Amino acid sequence: MATTKPLTRIQEKNRALVLDAALEVFSREGFRGATLDAIAREAGLSKPNLLYYFPSKEEIHITLLEGLVDTWLDPLRALDEDGDPQEELRAYVRRKLQMSRDFPRESRLFAQEIVQGAPRIERGLSTDLKTLVDAKASVIARWQKAGRLAPVDPHHLIFSIWSLTQHYADFEVQVRAVLGPDRDPLTEAEAFLDTLFTRLLAP
Amino acid sequence: MATTKPLTRIQEKNRALVLDAALEVFSREGFRGATLDAIAREAGLSKPNLLYYFPSKEEIHITLLEGLVDTWLDPLRALDEDGDPQEELRAYVRRKLQMSRDFPRESRLFAQEIVQGAPRIERGLSTDLKTLVDAKASVIARWQKAGRLAPVDPHHLIFSIWSLTQHYADFEVQVRAVLGPDRDPLTEAEAFLDTLFTRLLAP
DNA sequence: CGTGGTCTTGACCATTTGGTCAAAAAGAAA
DNA sequence: TTTCTTTTTGACCAAATGGTCAAGACCACG
Numbered sequence: 001m002a003t004t005k006p007l008t009r010i011q012e013k014n015r016a017l018v019l020d021a022a023l024e025v026f027s028r029e030g031f032r033g034a035t036l037d038a039i040a041r042e043a044g045l046s047k048p049n050l051l052y053y054f055p056s057k058e059e060i061h062i063t064l065l066e067g068l069v070d071t072w073l074d075p076l077r078a079l080d081e082d083g084d085p086q087e088e089l090r091a092y093v094r095r096k097l098q099m100s101r102d103f104p105r106e107s108r109l110f111a112q113e114i115v116q117g118a119p120r121i122e123r124g125l126s127t128d129l130k131t132l133v134d135a136k137a138s139v140i141a142r143w144q145k146a147g148r149l150a151p152v153d154p155h156h157l158i159f160s161i162w163s164l165t166q167h168y169a170d171f172e173v174q175v176r177a178v179l180g181p182d183r184d185p186l187t188e189a190e191a192f193l194d195t196l197f198t199r200l201l202a203p
Numbered sequence: 204m205a206t207t208k209p210l211t212r213i214q215e216k217n218r219a220l221v222l223d224a225a226l227e228v229f230s231r232e233g234f235r236g237a238t239l240d241a242i243a244r245e246a247g248l249s250k251p252n253l254l255y256y257f258p259s260k261e262e263i264h265i266t267l268l269e270g271l272v273d274t275w276l277d278p279l280r281a282l283d284e285d286g287d288p289q290e291e292l293r294a295y296v297r298r299k300l301q302m303s304r305d306f307p308r309e310s311r312l313f314a315q316e317i318v319q320g321a322p323r324i325e326r327g328l329s330t331d332l333k334t335l336v337d338a339k340a341s342v343i344a345r346w347q348k349a350g351r352l353a354p355v356d357p358h359h360l361i362f363s364i365w366s367l368t369q370h371y372a373d374f375e376v377q378v379r380a381v382l383g384p385d386r387d388p389l390t391e392a393e394a395f396l397d398t399l400f401t402r403l404l405a406p
Numbered sequence: 407c408g409t410g411g412t413c414t415t416g417a418c419c420a421t422t423t424g425g426t427c428a429a430a431a432a433g434a435a436a
Numbered sequence: 437t438t439t440c441t442t443t444t445t446g447a448c449c450a451a452a453t454g455g456t457c458a459a460g461a462c463c464a465c466g
Binding site for chain 1: 231232233234235236311314315317318319320321325328329332333336337353355356358359360362363365366367369370373374376377378380381382383391392394395398399402403405
């Protein structure tokens, strides 16, 4: 097992610097489009210096994605079976939308990875992700069985939340192009999605 | 203006061959990840031969995207003001979902382009796309004013259709990973989305 | 046939890019 | 200061990649 040696202060700082720069570049250019030079420049380090902190471009990418999946699932984890079903789900939508607002780069990085067949995170997909989603789908199913929620397929309900919220981060350029420069997509989306899910979830 | 010379039969055939191969490779690997060698191999041509039909990698990509935007908007164009509002919109959803089933590569290619900021189709976005969407949004608004549709924001309604339907093509790997191998995502989606929009659109 | 255009390709090239290395420049510890 | 470790970098390298070119193969048609 990896006997993770404690990182020095400089290592701590510079690894974070690299990861942030890499997030910026990877999310903008994709894995293949991102160059080590570009990441190094963005991080304010020389290329060899960058490779002193990470052994390879791929390693940076993997590190980034691994940290991501967890954060990504947090809002779903917070779904509480003991709460009010409709309010719990609407709150989930709001949390996801908030992530599109606060972490668009992360959302796009993740989206690009999935669109390309998730070559670097298959593991996390079929295990961690599926496990959690199945568990929460069961919660939703129980709510429905108790008549507290409309009987729509729980898995697809979750997909719909993902797609509707992430759309505003991943396809931001398109949304802005269509709405024009004077409208605020995310604020409007919040109201729209609240209406949508209120109508969808009522028993 | 481009005095488009008539293409020979061989040109016709091989250009189509190249475009199909390019669609396959671009949609799988992204623009930067796709190599001319890979496209040539997929097309069954030599690299110089490929470049005999298209002057550059970028030109192939652009040709592909231009042909795409139109096809992409067809289902929306078909939205008919004189039809039944709810049925028209549900039919639009079905058509878009059908495209996710029939043309997932096209969907993914388009998605990747947008996620990366649409560097190669900005023109089409702020003109063609916006124009058409604004027009159809007006149609929806009139339907709503007549009390034939729930008063939800027309633009976001259209976004929701895009995101929900394209999700099944663009994030197919994720959807399959979560649903497991025995479920058919698209068939289930059709039923789910029909329910969703029935509930959302009722006045 | 032959001839003029179309199509195809092997060899080649310049640039980009991921990654290495040895040696210099900081730090830390004494 | 001295010494030992950690950081930093300029110079390089090999492979990959987009693209060129001249010459040959193929083809239509008078």
